[in-house]
Amino acid sequence: MTTLEYNDWWVRRINDNIPKPSHENSQSIEEHLRVVPSELEIIKQDFERKNAKLEKKIEQMEEEKGELEIRRGCSETRGRKIKKRKN
Template sequence: MKRLAVGLMTTPEYNEWCVRRISDNTPKSNQENCQSVEEYLWVVPSELEIIRQYFERRNTDLEKKIEQMEEEKMSLRLDIDVQKLETEKREKQG
């Protein structure tokens, strides 16, 4: 007894070709435009955060300048003390 197949009849080769063709049509990832997960999840800081970071950097810079000026001040005081001693020495000699 012969059976009558109703519907689409395909060969295994056709099925394999069809699967390959469908796979070929899927977009491939472009390596040039790929981002790492860290970059993708990177959060852009808010305007307030950017301003806070700016002021922290500025504050650090100013603290360094103050420290340098205090060192210069100490050095100048030592120079003044040396000059006073030399002046006193000359006055005693003269």
């Protein structure tokens, strides 16, 4: 036979073992369900970013090359005209 105090203690002890939700570090459902990208996806995104930068550099260099070719062509024609005048 148990006492009333013991029964009260026993009920509280059992209920004390049930974990209660902590609101200190709680996350919203959206944050909890957010998909974390894998390492491979992160590497792929980084590669695509770097690739885009390199493509822009290539375009700029091609434009500069075209401008230099035009300048060289102009210089060559000037040189030919000067030679013709001298002759």
